[in-house]
Amino acid sequence: MIKNGKGGGNTKTGLVFEGKTDLSTFLNNQEGYRVTDGIVFYNDEKVARIFKKHDFYKYLKEVGVDWKKIISKKLLPDDSIYVIINNTLFIIECKYQQVAGSVDEKLQTCDFKRKQYQKLMAQINIDVEYIYLLSEWFKDPKYKDVLDYIISMRCHYYFEYIPLTKLGLPVPPNSEEE
Secondary structure (H helix, E strand, O other): OOHHHHHOOOOOOOOEEOOOOOHHHHHHOOOOEEEEEEEEEOOOOEEEEEEEOOHHHHHHOOOOOOOOHHOOOOOOOOOEEEEEOEEEEEEEEOOOOOOOOOOHHHHHHHHHHHHHHHHHHHOOEEEEEEEEEEOOOHOOOHHHHHHHHHHOOOOEEEEOEEEHHOOOOOOOOOOOOO
């Protein structure tokens, strides 16, 4: 996989998170993985927690973070995963498009949203990464500027899949090359 979602094909990542399914479903179908009540186990060792939409705020309450004192409005991630081994929360926003529309402009909000999530996680010393999972539609040259902007804002994007290695999750030994 070449940096920032371009290229691929010859990198041994083995497993990928496909945009056609949610992260919990994908991981549950991989060798060695099990997801139970949002907790991700690999070979029976707890490696991560997955949050969808409002579940993220339940987690904040659980760890003593009052989001209302930090940000003014809830942000609801499509998918997010807190990977314990690297102490990082990955916010994953899935953007699929087949015709021009408002999603185009939503891609330009990554910096603001990443900073909002960083404010929320700062109290519990967890790093934040913001990733777009994009459909092939966004490979059109007219999106070059916005994709460059995403990278310049220290956010990331991938087309159709995110390698497990990007998330810092274990890749089962029997995985094959893409």
